[in-house]
Amino acid sequence: xxxxxxxxxxxxxxxxxxxxxxxxxxxxxxxxxxxxxxxxxxxxxxxxxxxxxxxxxxxxxxxxxxxxxxxxxxxxxxxxxxxxxxxxxxxxxxxxxxxxxxxxxxxxxxxxxxxxxxxxxxxxxxxxxxxxxxxxxxxxxxxxxxx
Numbered sequence: 001x002x003x004x005x006x007x008x009x010x011x012x013x014x015x016x017x018x019x020x021x022x023x024x025x026x027x028x029x030x031x032x033x034x035x036x037x038x039x040x041x042x043x044x045x046x047x048x049x050x051x052x053x054x055x056x057x058x059x060x061x062x063x064x065x066x067x068x069x070x071x072x073x074x075x076x077x078x079x080x081x082x083x084x085x086x087x088x089x090x091x092x093x094x095x096x097x098x099x100x101x102x103x104x105x106x107x108x109x110x111x112x113x114x115x116x117x118x119x120x121x122x123x124x125x126x127x128x129x130x131x132x133x134x135x136x137x138x139x140x141x142x143x144x145x146x147x
Contacts, residue, residue: 007083009037010045014054014079018071018127019134025064045083052082072128077119079127087122089115 003011012035020026028046032039046065049055056068067074081087090111091098102108 003080004084006041006045007080009035009042010049010079010083011076012037013042013045013065014049014067014074014127015130015134017055017065017067018074018131020066022070023066025058025062025066027064031065049079049082052078054079054082067127070128071131072126074127075123076125076127076130077122080122087115087119089118 013031016031016035017026028042029039031037032042037045046055046057050057050068053068054074055065057063057065077087086094088094090108092102092105092108093111093115096102096108099105099108
């Protein structure tokens with residue numbers, strides 16, 4: 001399984017916002033510039049994340065983007081699924097009827113377990129945790145690397 005580039009960009013954007021003060025508004029242009037995301041593409045991603053209740057957005061001089069909830073309450077799974085839809089390692093995991101062999105297939109149980117494990121892990125990873133790890137990594141850089 002590989003997430004889409006759009007989901008990867010969404011994760012980067014949300015992580016960038018999670019590293020800000022709660023409620024701090026950041027322009028789409030800043031997020032795009034800092035995270036190397038084309039702004040026109042980011043605008044579509046932001047719309048999806050706002051519709052999913054992950055971000056708030058406002059236009060105008062005092063507008064911008066900010067997290068809709070505290071970073072500790074936003075999971076990696078929620079952001080990926082807001083963009084890519086439900087995670088599915090195989091079609092039979094979401095819909096057993098999609099495969100004629102699902103009643104007798106020994107592999108289906110493995111797919112279901114693996115998907116459940118992946119979903120559980122992504123659900124446990126919050127953007128609050130990820131933001132703390134990112135701050136710690138930046139603080140741990142040697143002075144020359146931080147410049």
